[in-house]
Amino acid sequence: MTTAAKKVIGGSFLIEDIDLNEVLTPEDFTDEHRMIAQTTEDYIEGEVVPNDEHIEKLNYELTVELMRKAGELGILGADVPEEFGGLGLDKVSSTLISEKLAKGSSFALSIGAHVGIGTLPIVFFGTQEQKRKYLPDLATGKRIAAYCLTEPTSGSDALGAKTTARLSDDGEHYILNGSKLYITNAGFADVFIVYAKIDGQHFSAFIVEKDMPGFTLGPEEKKMGIKGSSTRPLFFEDVKVPKENLLGEIGKGHVIAFNILNMGRFKLAAGTIGADKEAVSLSAKYANTRKQFDRPISSFPLMGKKLAEMNIQTFVTESLVYRTAGLLDNALKDIDHTAESAGVHAAKAIAEYAIECSINKVFASEALDFIADEGVQIHGGYGFIQEYKVERIYRDSRINRIFEGTNEINRLLIPGTLVKKAMKGELPLLQKVQGLQAELLQSVPGLTFDGTLEQEAHLLDAAKKVFLLVGGLAVQKYQTKLENEQEVLSNLADIIIQIFAIESALVRTRKQILRSSEDKAENMIDMTRVFTQEAFERIDALARETLTVIDSGDTLRMQLSVLKKITKFSPIDTVSLKRKIAARVIQNEKYTV
Structure with missing residues (x-):
C-alpha cells in the first residue's frame, strides 16, 4: 500500500504541490484490502439484503443478530486494537468496510454508529481498564454502542448542552440529569457515550450502561428515511454512573466530541461511495431496459449525460475519501x-x-444527493415507487447533510480552522498570500498545453491562487470579525472543497497513467478533465461573488481584473467527453473507472 511516508500537514494542499507517492488511491489497495472488502460485500449480500424488508420495519432482534454475525466476521472489530479483542486494521480497511456496508441501507447506519462514533471514543480516549472492560464485547457485537451528544436545545451548538453531572456525596458516582435527542441505536444499545456538564460547567464524557437506574428511553422517531435504524430520545433522572466511567478528563469532553465527529464525518463520506455506486448501477441497468419511442432510454443523450455526471461525482468522491484514509492511516x-x-x-x-x-x-x-436525485429522474415514475431501490437511496441520503455536523457548520469550520492553523504558525498561509501579490505584478506569458492533463494541472494551480487572492483579501478586510461573515466563509469553503476534489482526481489519474498507460486510463482522464473544468468555473463564480462583498468601485474592478488574469483558460468540449463516459457506463451497467 502507498501511504504518506512523511507527515503531511492538514490543509497544506492549498499551498503546496503534492507528491504523487504521498496520495493513496483505490488502485493502491492490497490483496488484503480487497479480501476484507469482499468479505463485507458477501456478508451484506448473503445476510442483510435478504432481510431488508424486516430490518426496515425496525426489527431490533434481527438487527442485533445480524450485527453479531458481523462481529464474528471481524467487521465490527476493524478499528479496535488487537490488544483489546479487535483486528487493529488500517484505516483503509475500515473505510472499505464502510463503503461495502452501504448496500445494507439502514442497517449500514446501525453498524456505522456502533463501530464509529460509538466505539472509537473508548478506543482513542478510554483508560486501560475501560478498554479492557468494553472493547472486546463491542468488537464482537456482544454489546452495541451509541453516541449521545445532541439535545433538544443544542444541535450544532454542542457545548450548549444542558445535561448535567455532579459528583455524589460519597465521591463514588456522577449523578446525571437531562436528556438527549435523535440517538442512533438507542433502542437496542447497551453502552452509551454521553456528554454532560459537571456542575453545569465542565463539558465531559461518560460511559453509561443501559441498565443503570434512572436511565430511560423515549419512543422511536418517525423518520423520512433510514427507517430501519433505531432513533430515540434518552432521559436521565438521577442516573448514578460510577466515577471510573468518566471518559477522558473533566472539562475535556469537547476534545473527544469534536475529534470523534471528525472521524464520523470521514466515515459518513466513505459510506456514501457504496450508495453512489449502487445508484449508478441501478440507473444504468434501468436505462438499458426501459424503452420509450421504441428505443432504450440509455440511447438518449440527456439520459447519458446524467449517467456520466453521476459516474464522475462517484469517481471524485472515491478519490478524495481514500486520499484522506491514507492521511489518517499515516497519522494514527x-x-x-x-x-x-x-x-x-x-x-x-x-x-x-x-x-x-x-x-x-x-x-x-x-x-450522493445529486446522484440519488438523478437516479430517481432516470427511473421516472418508477423512481417514486418504493419497490425500486433508488427511491430508498434518495430518502436515506437526505440525512447525510444534517448529522455529524450540518454542512453549513462544516462550511464555517473549514476556513475557520485554516485561519487558526495559519495564526498558530502551522501553515505559512499569510506568507503565501504575500508571495502571490508580488507574483501578480509580473506579466503572464501566453500558455499552451500539449501534454495530457497539463491544462488541468494549470487550472489546479490557478484555483489555489484564486483562493489565496480572495481569502487574503477577506482576512485583510474583516480580520477578527471574519467569523461573522458567514456567506464569505461559505464561499471560501466551497473554493477549498473544489480544490481538494480537483487535486484528488488529478493525482489519482496521473498515478494510474504511470502505473499502466494513457489508453488504459482513458476514462479517468476524461472524467478528470470534465470535473476540473466545471469545478474551476464554480471556483471562478464563487470568487467573483465574494469579491463583490469585500470591495466596491475602482478597487473591486481592479480585483476582478486580477481574478480574470488568473482564471483565463481555453474551455474544452465537455459534452463530447460526457458522451464517451456515458457510453462506457451504459455498456458496463455499473460505476466505471
Whole structure:
C-alpha cells in the first residue's frame, strides 16, 4: 500500500504541490484490502439484503443478530486494537468496510454508529481498564454502542448542552440529569457515550450502561428515511454512573466530541461511495431496459449525460475519501493504545485533518444527493415507487447533510480552522498570500498545453491562487470579525472543497497513467478533465461573488481584473467527453473507472 511516508500537514494542499507517492488511491489497495472488502460485500449480500424488508420495519432482534454475525466476521472489530479483542486494521480497511456496508441501507447506519462514533471514543480516549472492560464485547457485537451528544436545545451548538453531572456525596458516582435527542441505536444499545456538564460547567464524557437506574428511553422517531435504524430520545433522572466511567478528563469532553465527529464525518463520506455506486448501477441497468419511442432510454443523450455526471461525482468522491484514509492511516498508525497518553496523541492526529474530514463530509453528502436525485429522474415514475431501490437511496441520503455536523457548520469550520492553523504558525498561509501579490505584478506569458492533463494541472494551480487572492483579501478586510461573515466563509469553503476534489482526481489519474498507460486510463482522464473544468468555473463564480462583498468601485474592478488574469483558460468540449463516459457506463451497467 502507498501511504504518506512523511507527515503531511492538514490543509497544506492549498499551498503546496503534492507528491504523487504521498496520495493513496483505490488502485493502491492490497490483496488484503480487497479480501476484507469482499468479505463485507458477501456478508451484506448473503445476510442483510435478504432481510431488508424486516430490518426496515425496525426489527431490533434481527438487527442485533445480524450485527453479531458481523462481529464474528471481524467487521465490527476493524478499528479496535488487537490488544483489546479487535483486528487493529488500517484505516483503509475500515473505510472499505464502510463503503461495502452501504448496500445494507439502514442497517449500514446501525453498524456505522456502533463501530464509529460509538466505539472509537473508548478506543482513542478510554483508560486501560475501560478498554479492557468494553472493547472486546463491542468488537464482537456482544454489546452495541451509541453516541449521545445532541439535545433538544443544542444541535450544532454542542457545548450548549444542558445535561448535567455532579459528583455524589460519597465521591463514588456522577449523578446525571437531562436528556438527549435523535440517538442512533438507542433502542437496542447497551453502552452509551454521553456528554454532560459537571456542575453545569465542565463539558465531559461518560460511559453509561443501559441498565443503570434512572436511565430511560423515549419512543422511536418517525423518520423520512433510514427507517430501519433505531432513533430515540434518552432521559436521565438521577442516573448514578460510577466515577471510573468518566471518559477522558473533566472539562475535556469537547476534545473527544469534536475529534470523534471528525472521524464520523470521514466515515459518513466513505459510506456514501457504496450508495453512489449502487445508484449508478441501478440507473444504468434501468436505462438499458426501459424503452420509450421504441428505443432504450440509455440511447438518449440527456439520459447519458446524467449517467456520466453521476459516474464522475462517484469517481471524485472515491478519490478524495481514500486520499484522506491514507492521511489518517499515516497519522494514527504509530499510536500505542496501551499507553495512558494514547488519547492525547489520537486527538492531535485526528485534529490535524479536521479540514479534510469536513471537506469529505460536505462533498460526499452533496454528491450522493445529486446522484440519488438523478437516479430517481432516470427511473421516472418508477423512481417514486418504493419497490425500486433508488427511491430508498434518495430518502436515506437526505440525512447525510444534517448529522455529524450540518454542512453549513462544516462550511464555517473549514476556513475557520485554516485561519487558526495559519495564526498558530502551522501553515505559512499569510506568507503565501504575500508571495502571490508580488507574483501578480509580473506579466503572464501566453500558455499552451500539449501534454495530457497539463491544462488541468494549470487550472489546479490557478484555483489555489484564486483562493489565496480572495481569502487574503477577506482576512485583510474583516480580520477578527471574519467569523461573522458567514456567506464569505461559505464561499471560501466551497473554493477549498473544489480544490481538494480537483487535486484528488488529478493525482489519482496521473498515478494510474504511470502505473499502466494513457489508453488504459482513458476514462479517468476524461472524467478528470470534465470535473476540473466545471469545478474551476464554480471556483471562478464563487470568487467573483465574494469579491463583490469585500470591495466596491475602482478597487473591486481592479480585483476582478486580477481574478480574470488568473482564471483565463481555453474551455474544452465537455459534452463530447460526457458522451464517451456515458457510453462506457451504459455498456458496463455499473460505476466505471
